[in-house]
Amino acid sequence: MIRFDAVTKSYSRNPRPALNAVSMEILKGEFVFLVGASGSGKSSFLRLVLKEEKPTRGDIHVLGQHLNSLSTRKVPYFRRNLGVVFQDFRLLPQKTVFDNVAFTLQVIGKSRGFIQEAVPDVLKMVGLGGKSNRFPHELSGGEQQRVAIARAIVNKPAILLADEPTGNLDPATSAGIMTLLERINLGGTTVIMATHDAGIVDQMKRRVVELTHGQIVRDERQGGYQTQAIPVQGFGLEGRVS
């Protein structure tokens, strides 16, 4: 589903790469937490999966596409198979909840009939059935994030990328969001979530990939935010200390 082969990503201003020879594979239907300090490369990882960036070295395959050689023209069509959720929601303030979700479908050319059917469905699924005519500023943070999730999954993507989706939310609201993401995952969507929230990671018992200074220092099935086991890769210890 997603495969990184020795992927290095360097930014021109920074001598230290954001990702350093990362190799990993994420399978269909998995729920993966990306953990690590700020600047450890989590966001770079997500941006590379989205092909918002090109890797400096190494190969990336997502959904059977070799991203290194995917032409610019085909990128939009590739992205239709991915959903993305951000910490800051990124809703359009002038549009209602319904229009925010419908916008996604409009701009990829879905028919009016499809939109009229799919949007209420997905809003009901994320628990916003009665609020489709509200504007984002009339909603709580948790509800706004639900709108953002609805927007990300309304097109039934194979992969959902979430960049600290609970970063702005209180624990109770976060738990609600996680339940929602879990439900989406049960529906067969691969979910990759970058997070700092130790409580959530510990509670969910899912695969955890820890990045430090752009390198994978831990890849654990059913792991916690801090590992109980010995790290799978030897160079992890040094990274943990700093």
Next chain:
Amino acid sequence: MRLGLVLGEAANGLRRNVSMVISVVLVTFISLTFVGAAILLQMQIGEMKGYWYDRAQVAIFMCTATDTTGNCTQSEATPDQIAIVEEQLESATLAPFVASYEYEDHDQAFANFQDQFEDSAVVGFVTPDLLNESFRVNLNDPAQADILIEKLSGFAGVQDVADQRGYLDQIFNVLNAASYTAIGLATLMLIAAVLLIATTIRLSAFSRRREIGIMRLVGASNRFIQTPFILEGVFAALIGSVLAGGAIVAIVHFFVRGYLAEALAATTTTLVGLDEALLVVPILIAVGAVLAAASAGFAISRYLKV
């Protein structure tokens, strides 16, 4: 569905940016009016050339008793000398170039002179024998006057061989300079228009960067994202082009056909008319639309880099 959405987005952008759109309209309007005026001026020159060059003759002036220039030695050209020149015009070498010629003697020259300067006091001082007798030659191709000049200038009794196109060329040079000035101004204004369109579109894109970001994220095609912006630029420029086209038609109708035609009625020269103006209008509209589309497309492209 998609078309409606694209048009709606473009209309939104126009509404949000009214002042910039108005400035784009004005700048394209003025610059394209200059372009149109330059094109019309070139057409006018072309028409005048066609008209006057056909009428331009080569004049072979024969000596009078007072001339000292050319081959003259203060003696009147003898009938023999005149006959030799005429013989040359009939000869195998020159005849193919000559369409027709006529001989103007002193009395005819004097009559013409009186006609031309009837209001002037100089008529009183001139007598027929002061005016050159001349051959007036119409050429098949007025551009080949040099052949005659070369061939005939050296004959005895010939004061001068003059190509009347020389006088016309000065007029055309002035008109040409005017049209080049118009083109120069138009180019400057067009550069300003292009930059202004690019800036307007960039502003518009900046105010919609959230939407653009989301569109890119959810996989809207680049063409779908950029089309509203290009339409926005093209629409503003089109209004300017149409105004410029209207201005050109108005100039031709009221100034050229109205004022100039009346003022120049006596000279019976041809002037550009509405036919030519209507030929210029689509050119202006096409130039406006293409430039706007190109600069808007260029401006928006940086928002579409993957």
